[in-house]
Amino acid sequence: RLPPRTVGPRSAALRSAGACVSRPLAWTRVDREVAAVRIALIGFMGAGKSTVGRALAEALAVDFVDADAELERRVGVSIPVIFRERGEVGFRRLERRVLGELLARGVGVVALGGGAVELDGVDALLEDWRVVYLELGLEEAKLRLGQDPNRPMLQRPDLGAVYARRLARYERLASITLDATRPVAELVESVVTWVRATSGPDGSGSPTG
Ligand code: S3P
Numbered sequence: 001r002l003p004p005r006t007v008g009p010r011s012a013a014l015r016s017a018g019a020c021v022s023r024p025l026a027w028t029r030v031d032r033e034v035a036a037v038r039i040a041l042i043g044f045m046g047a048g049k050s051t052v053g054r055a056l057a058e059a060l061a062v063d064f065v066d067a068d069a070e071l072e073r074r075v076g077v078s079i080p081v082i083f084r085e086r087g088e089v090g091f092r093r094l095e096r097r098v099l100g101e102l103l104a105r106g107v108g109v110v111a112l113g114g115g116a117v118e119l120d121g122v123d124a125l126l127e128d129w130r131v132v133y134l135e136l137g138l139e140e141a142k143l144r145l146g147q148d149p150n151r152p153m154l155q156r157p158d159l160g161a162v163y164a165r166r167l168a169r170y171e172r173l174a175s176i177t178l179d180a181t182r183p184v185a186e187l188v189e190s191v192v193t194w195v196r197a198t199s200g201p202d203g204s205g206s207p208t209g
Pocket of ligand 1: 043044045046049068079112113114115116150151152153
């Protein structure tokens, strides 16, 4: 895809003639690095990983994949049905397989399911990815989600313990942590600013930069 920097028609005459002379300017190193960026969004259910991820990908003009939606697409049934028919263990097995492929080969923005950080080998899978952690308190998550039937994990009586266990993993894996209660546009802007500042000649280009 083209980077966002393009030049439009230079004169009114060209514009009125409908001429399309848009073309990319010489790509800077930052542009190239942003076009090949790999960003994974992590965080608890309800943090807005998919919403922020989609908006972020659009702002950076890169591809977006929602890992859960991709899993459902491949298996052909919804996540609640997978939980019902194969249990959580079966779901995790599928999730691990899909993420393995997405993260090994993909570029762009990927939104992970809230429990993906507990999968075996996820650290290695995320090694070359910038990891954005959308931080949300458990009570706020419950308020946002209510009794969402599409999220079988909400039925777990030990949800508090699950949250606590994951918190350490989210924090350890994060390249950057953002308060998920901020407006989506602000979150996107923060990530874009960080990506550009840590790409190119003056930034290390490294995910933790
Ligand atoms: C899960 C979170 C869900 C989905 C599945 C399990 C979890 O994704 O992967 O229902 O274990 O927290 P979201 O975080 O997008 O809701």
